[in-house]
Amino acid sequence: MKSLRSLLPLVLLSLSTFALSQSDAPKLDSAKLDPAKADALKAFDKLKTLAATWQGPVTMEPPMAEMASAGPVQVTLRVTSRGNSVVHEMKDAASADDPTKTDHPVTMFYLENGRLLLTHYCDAGNRPRMTARTSGDGKTIEFDFLDVAGDTQHGHMYHAVFTIIDANHHTEDWTFMMPGDKPMHGHMDLHRVN
Numbered sequence: 001m002k003s004l005r006s007l008l009p010l011v012l013l014s015l016s017t018f019a020l021s022q023s024d025a026p027k028l029d030s031a032k033l034d035p036a037k038a039d040a041l042k043a044f045d046k047l048k049t050l051a052a053t054w055q056g057p058v059t060m061e062p063p064m065a066e067m068a069s070a071g072p073v074q075v076t077l078r079v080t081s082r083g084n085s086v087v088h089e090m091k092d093a094a095s096a097d098d099p100t101k102t103d104h105p106v107t108m109f110y111l112e113n114g115r116l117l118l119t120h121y122c123d124a125g126n127r128p129r130m131t132a133r134t135s136g137d138g139k140t141i142e143f144d145f146l147d148v149a150g151d152t153q154h155g156h157m158y159h160a161v162f163t164i165i166d167a168n169h170h171t172e173d174w175t176f177m178m179p180g181d182k183p184m185h186g187h188m189d190l191h192r193v194n
Contacts, residue, residue, distance in 0.1 A: 037114035043134045043141045044116050047086050047109055047162070050077045050170060054190035055093050061185040073188055075172070085110040107160075118143050120157045126150030128157045139164045155179055168192040 033041065054075040074093035079086055088107040106121045116132035127150050130143035143160040159175035172188045 034114070039134050040111060040114055040116040040132065042138060043132050044086075044109065044111055046134075046138060046141065046164065047077070047116075048079050048083070049167070050162075050164070051079050051086070052077060053193040054170070055193050056188055056190040059187045061187075064184075073190075074193075075188065075190055116141070117146070118160065120160075122150075122157055124152075124154040124156060126152055126156050130157075130160060153179065155184075158183065 054077070055072050058073045071092060071094040074091050076089045077086055086109040088109065089104065090107075091104045103123045105123050107118050108121075109116065109118050111117075118130050118132070120128050120130070122128065126148050128148040129146045131146050132141050132143050134141050141162045143162075145158050148156050155176055155178045157174060158177040159173075161171075161173040163171045163173075165171065169189075169191055172190065174186045174188075176184045176186070178184055
């Protein structure tokens with residue numbers, strides 16, 4: 001009986017792997033989609049090209065005293081869930097990797113009902129969602145506020161813009177809505193580390 005119990009996890013893992021291989025997400029052909037869905041798919045594919053570790057300076061508007069002595073930010077993007085999502089993690093490059101003591105927000109990008117969405121898991125304790133729109137040249141993906149779940153008493157992320165300069169350089173602009181609807185803008189000038 002004991003040997004059966006130890007085999008059960010292996011059998012379940014094998015079955016789930018088999019089931020997932022049978023139900024991989026279909027590869028969509030953007031040429032066969034309506035224009036809005038095609039744009040969302042192209043933007044998502046463009047975000048996937050950013051899978052790497054990035055580092056660079058942050059500037060804030062209005063300026064924040066605590067950011068004046070801060071070092072560069074580190075952003076890691078990786079494709080996950082069989083290509084169905086992109087995870088974006090941000091942290092101070094000089095800080096120990098301890099998300100319980102330092103800011104370490106996570107953002108997930110994914111396609112849903114023909115739209116490219118992001119959900120930002122904020123250090124402020126809430127989860128805003130935003131929907132994408134792309135520029136004509138495809139190098140800029142802008143995310144507009146859709147809704148937010150959780151407590152917003154400390155503010156929430158409201159807007160994001162990703163601009164791809166080249167394969168080794170991109171910028172991110174994030175707008176955080178402070179209490180009283182006062183926007184605070186953060187600009188990150190990021191270069192590929194690996």
